[in-house]
Amino acid sequence: MGDVGRVPVGIIGASGYGGVQLVRLLADHPAAEVVYLGGDSSAGKPFSSLYPHLTNCTDLTVEPIDLDKIAAKCEVVFLSLPNGLACKMAPTLLEKGCKVLDLSADYRFENQETYKAWYGGERSDSSVAATAVYGLPELYRDRIKDAQLVGCAGCYVTASLLALAPLLKQGLIVPETAIIDAKSGTSGGGRKAEVNLLLAEAEGSLGAYGVGRHRHTPEIEQICSDLAGHDIKVQFTPHLIPMVRGILATVYATLRDPGLVREDLITIFSAFYRNCPWVKVLPAGVYPQTKWACGTNLCYIGVEVDPRTDRVIVLSAIDNLIKGQAGQGIQCMNLMMGWEETLGLPQLAFYP
Ligand SMILES: NC(=O)C1=CN([C@@H]2O[C@H](COP(=O)(O)OP(=O)(O)OC[C@H]3O[C@@H](n4cnc5c(N)ncnc54)[C@H](OP(=O)(O)O)[C@@H]3O)[C@@H](O)[C@H]2O)C=CC1
Numbered sequence: 001m002g003d004v005g006r007v008p009v010g011i012i013g014a015s016g017y018g019g020v021q022l023v024r025l026l027a028d029h030p031a032a033e034v035v036y037l038g039g040d041s042s043a044g045k046p047f048s049s050l051y052p053h054l055t056n057c058t059d060l061t062v063e064p065i066d067l068d069k070i071a072a073k074c075e076v077v078f079l080s081l082p083n084g085l086a087c088k089m090a091p092t093l094l095e096k097g098c099k100v101l102d103l104s105a106d107y108r109f110e111n112q113e114t115y116k117a118w119y120g121g122e123r124s125d126s127s128v129a130a131t132a133v134y135g136l137p138e139l140y141r142d143r144i145k146d147a148q149l150v151g152c153a154g155c156y157v158t159a160s161l162l163a164l165a166p167l168l169k170q171g172l173i174v175p176e177t178a179i180i181d182a183k184s185g186t187s188g189g190g191r192k193a194e195v196n197l198l199l200a201e202a203e204g205s206l207g208a209y210g211v212g213r214h215r216h217t218p219e220i221e222q223i224c225s226d227l228a229g230h231d232i233k234v235q236f237t238p239h240l241i242p243m244v245r246g247i248l249a250t251v252y253a254t255l256r257d258p259g260l261v262r263e264d265l266i267t268i269f270s271a272f273y274r275n276c277p278w279v280k281v282l283p284a285g286v287y288p289q290t291k292w293a294c295g296t297n298l299c300y301i302g303v304e305v306d307p308r309t310d311r312v313i314v315l316s317a318i319d320n321l322i323k324g325q326a327g328q329g330i331q332c333m334n335l336m337m338g339w340e341e342t343l344g345l346p347q348l349a350f351y352p
Pocket residue numbers: 012013014015016017018019038039040041042043065080081082083085103104105153154155187188189190191192320321324325
């Protein structure tokens with residue numbers, strides 16, 4: 001068990017980018033204590049041998065996955081694994097009473113057929129999946145509070161949805177006109193070796209991928225449809241940008257009321273996010289930069305209107321590894337545990 005009063009937490013997939021961010025952030029969390037680290041190829045290694053600069057955060061060794069043991073030790077378990085693994089582990093952990101936060105796509109979809117169509121693989125956990133709550137606190141805070149299983153929102157999806165939500169919820173745009181042009185740093189691809197993520201391949205270059213078919217598209221559409229109240233399709237194009245961390249999503253859509261000016265929309269966005277400590281709506285004429293969010297759980301949003309085209313342009317910047325992944329998970333955990341949503345999460349950027 002953890003310290004008296006501190007909730008014992010486990011992280012499966014501790015060696016990866018999501019896992020290491022969780023270890024680092026939870027070291028400063030006043031109400032949670034990491035008591036278990038799990039993995040596959042890193043099992044048997046002290047975490048400090050994988051990340052020597054985090055020696056002061058934990059003296060734990062990464063262990064092979066033993067779900068009974070994890071459930072006996074931990075009240076909360078984070079799964080930070082490649083897609084298709086959480087769905088094999090979560091049912092046992094939930095049955096044994098753990099609260100589970102999955103950072104992969106396994107528990108993000110309401111319709112399992114959609115998951116299968118985009119991610120493949122056979123699933124035998126449909127009754128468990130039906131209990132999962134979508135982990136984007138700004139939109140589903142009350143449901144997350146009561147959840148035992150949360151499928152945390154994806155990184156591109158978080159940036160895109162926070163830009164679109166006020167517009168869709170209040171019927172301000174023609175939903176089908178929404179176009180999302182998003183750029184991500186290379187850490188979005190995880191820590192595994194991949195040729196396109198090598199410095200020699202990514203540096204000095206900018207390109208799109210997954211054009212017209214990226215698997216974040218159905219996730220964005222699921223939540224946009226929920227907000228709009230009917231099924232809609234959006235256009236989403238991701239790009240790999242030669243930097244390590246950060247996502248900038250630039251979202252375009254046609255306004256229903258061409259009379260709206262940017263000051264109106266900034267007022268509407270500010271009101272929509274007034275109780276959301278991790279969203280900062282910027283003043284008129286200020287547009288976000290990824291480095292402002294880097295190392296923080298913040299999403300910065302800038303809003304503009306082009307009166308020539310009657311389009312609204314919303315820019316949204318996050319750190320993909322924090323608000324897009326580990327920080328979002330901790331924000332959700334805070335809600336599930338009845339703690340302040342801001343507990344243990346960083347607000348100050350690494351840069352400049
Ligand atoms: N990177 C990002 O920006 C974001 C990622 N995500 C999602 O979060 C999840 C984790 O991503 P990320 O941290 O980038 O991934 P990484 O590739 O960096 O890490 C993957 C982790 O999974 C572990 N793992 C792999 N196979 C197994 C297994 N069979 N049993 C136990 N552990 C296993 C690895 O452990 P070991 O080293 O021991 O083999 C490693 O710790 C993914 O689903 C990703 O889509 C979500 C939002 C943003």
